[in-house]
Amino acid sequence: MRLLLIQPREAGNNVTCVPSKPAPSRPRLKSTARDIQERLAKCEALLQEHVAVDDSSQTRSGQGGTTTSSNDIAPASSETIGESARTHADGDLWVTLNDEICKMKNLMEQDQPEVDFSEENASDDFTGYKSLRFTNCPTLDPITAFKLWQIYLERVNPLLKIIHAPTVQPLIVSTTADIESTPLDQQALVYSIFGLAVLALRSDEITNMLGAEKQRDDFLQEFLTAVSVSLAQFGSPGRYNMVVLQAQIHTSIILMGQCNKHAAWVLSGTLVRIAMSMGYHRDGTHLSLSPFETEMRRRIWWQIVFFDIKLGIDSGLTHSSVPEHFDTKSPLNLNDADLFPDATDPLVHKEGPTEMAFVIVITRVSAYLLDKKARQAMEANIFGHGGDRGSIDASLLNHNRLLVQQLDADLVDIERRFIPSAASKVHAAALGIRPHLIRRLHDMMHPMQESPDWGTDVLSPRDSLFKLILSSCENASNSYDSMDRWGFAWYIRLHFNFDILASLATFLFHSPANSLANRGWAVLESLYAKHSLLDTHRPNAAVTPSQFILKAFGERERVLAEMGEIVDVPELIATLRQMNQLHTLTPPTSTKANPWTAVEWISGDFMHDDGTQRSEGFMPQADAGKGFSE
Structure with a gap:
């Protein structure tokens, strides 16, 4: 700003006016339009590089025979429709199970009109x-x-x-x-x-x-x-x-x-999107992040992947929110004490047992579950056919067989390098995963015609599925004993699926008196005792299975009585009947409480007042990925 010295005006008309000097010209500001064009050109160049890299990666994947278009296979689907809720499933396994459960509900509603199994009434209000x-x-x-x-x-x-x-x-x-x-x-x-x-x-x-x-x-x-x-x-x-x-x-x-697996599944899908917006699907080494942040992001990303896949399977949905292509590496075998927020040297695996034993095993299992072809092959074997496609595709079965063999070999190598012995409770838990998992995968890989029970207890795809559900429940019961001994029983309860329990009761209703049925009733008693499902304060999700179990045992009593056999009433049935008489097995009345209030911040307004998005894209920002745990 120019300061002008103003002198007092003298009286008279002989005062000479001296014009001030013009201000020096200011530097011309850079054109805003030109600046925007330059920025846009840079973005287009980066986008072209990204497209080129993505195309090349897809080409390599296609050459390896691992990329499958989502339109290549159109899986079966079903919807269990209630008064105000709709449960969708698009995998052959859960399509069948949902149909069986729906038929059982219809059958029971005919006999007991006062029992309401609508999703709204039976939903958990936790x-x-x-x-x-x-x-x-x-x-x-x-x-x-x-x-x-x-x-x-x-x-x-x-x-x-x-x-x-x-x-x-x-x-x-x-x-x-x-x-x-x-x-x-x-x-x-x-x-x-x-x-x-x-x-x-x-x-x-x-x-x-x-x-x-x-x-x-x-x-x-x-x-x-x-x-x-x-x-x-x-x-x-x-x-x-x-x-x-x-x-x-x-x-x-x-x-x-x-x-509340469906609420958890919806939230897990949102977590995948948030993590991707922060670049968690890219390994930190590609984003010039510190070794500490890179390792923490790997741990978080793979837990999100595992739970999203697991919840999707439990919900009967074959499509995961996890992208098909991501390059985030598996976590390293390091204790927390080996990680320092200010460290700059690259991190490497630590040989021998660490705190990461269980997580490393679960991460490898998650990588296997990401393969859609493997899950499709499993379902095809269970049902003894290729769904709507006729016979089972031999290449699909061979693909899954190779994946299971590689999974087994990798888990053996992990145990050899990082879990040589049960050094602690978590190492004992980690060592228990592979035997149970591989045995179950092998059981599901063999067609039902190759089952030892074929021709006796297994005569149809329904019987094959019955045997699978029974084995799953028996495995859950055995796993509970081990994990409870090590202090991790909560983790088994976490993954317990009440729809599996309802499915087992449905099959017991249709097969009331064979060797599989005897095993089924034994495991039901075990599961109810271990999961405290007979307590006063039990999850509402246990209501439907309990009603199914009473119906199934009534059919078992009738069939065995016709065969002239004496029927011993298990303690489980006696307790459930008493609870039913006290009307504690009736689904609770409908509530209008919104169960999504807790996550509305995550699914609601994602915009600034001026209409711009809140998310800053996947590239790390000043505060992205940084908190007190870094």
Whole structure:
């Protein structure tokens, strides 16, 4: 700015006016249009490079014979339709199971019109969160908080490994003193950690540690609501980070533990999208990230992949949200103590046992489950045909056989290098995965005509499926015993599928008196005892299977009586009949609570006020992927 010296005007008309000098010309600003064009040209060049790389990778995949178009195979599909809900399945296995369950419901509704099996009435209300105006955050005294943190470290963390315990522990210490001053995303993580710890507690431990005033579900409700509110308040533009992903993975697992697999599946799909927007589907080495952040992103990504695939299978859906092409490497065999946020040297596998044993095995299993052809071959073998395509494709079966052989060999190598012995509880749990898994995969690989029971108990695809469901339940019962001994029973309960239980009861109704039926009734009693399904506070998801079981046993009594055999009533049936007389097996009345309040922040408004997107794309931003656990 020019400062002009103004002199007082003299009186008279002889004053000479001197014009001021013109201001120096300013430098011409760069044209905004030209700047935009240059930026656009750079983006187009980068896009062309990306397309070229993607085309070449698809060409290589096609040459290897591993790429399958989604339109190549049109799987069967079914919809179980209720008054206000629709359950869709597009895999042959769950199409058949859903049809069997639907027929059983129709049969029971004819005999017992007062029983309502509609999805709305029978749905779990564990996730009926309160309004986001929730202000009373759960409060725990420091001693209880540290006990829950220790439970998480001993029972949960070894099976997930999505946090870096040495950097999270100071946060636990600080939040026990004043959680209100803790950043909102970190509040959400702490609440989710405490929620998972509660999920991992035994019933007697909940009473001793948290008191008898509330049940497990009450505490989980409070923690999930706190997570929801914290993340909703934190969800300002572009605020997705590693801490948010960690908290939401915990939330999805808690929903699974509450038998709300469909809510967990929807949330897991959202997590895949958020992780991809942050570039988690690309290995950190390609994004110039630090070794620490690269390794943590690998752990988080592969847990998201595993749970999305697992929940999709449980929900009867063959398509996963996980992209077909990603290059995120498997996590390394390293303890948390080997990871330092400021480290710059590349990380390598550590030979011998570490904390990562279980996760490394699960990661390899996840890689196998990603193959759609393998799952299709399994279903074809189970049903003894190729679905609508006639005979089973030999190349499909051979493809799966080679995958299983490679999986077995890789797991053996992992055990040799990283789990030479049961050095700890988590190593014992990791060593128990391969024998059960490979045995079940081999059973499903063999066509039903090659089954030892063919011609006796297995005479049709229905019988073959009955045997598979029975074996699955027996495996769940055996796995529970082992995992309970090591302190990880919660993990088996987490993956327990009540639809499988309902399916088993359906098959027992149609096959009431053969050797498979005897095995089925034995495993039912075992599962009900181990999963506390006869307790007063049991998941509502157990209502339908319980009704089916009573119907199936009534048919078994009738058939055995006609054969002149004496029928002993198991304790399971006696208890269920008593509960039925007390009307505790009737599905609860419908509630209008919105079960999605807790995740509305994630599926609702993704836009700024000016209409721009909140997500910043998959390239790392200033705050993307950075939190206290880094």
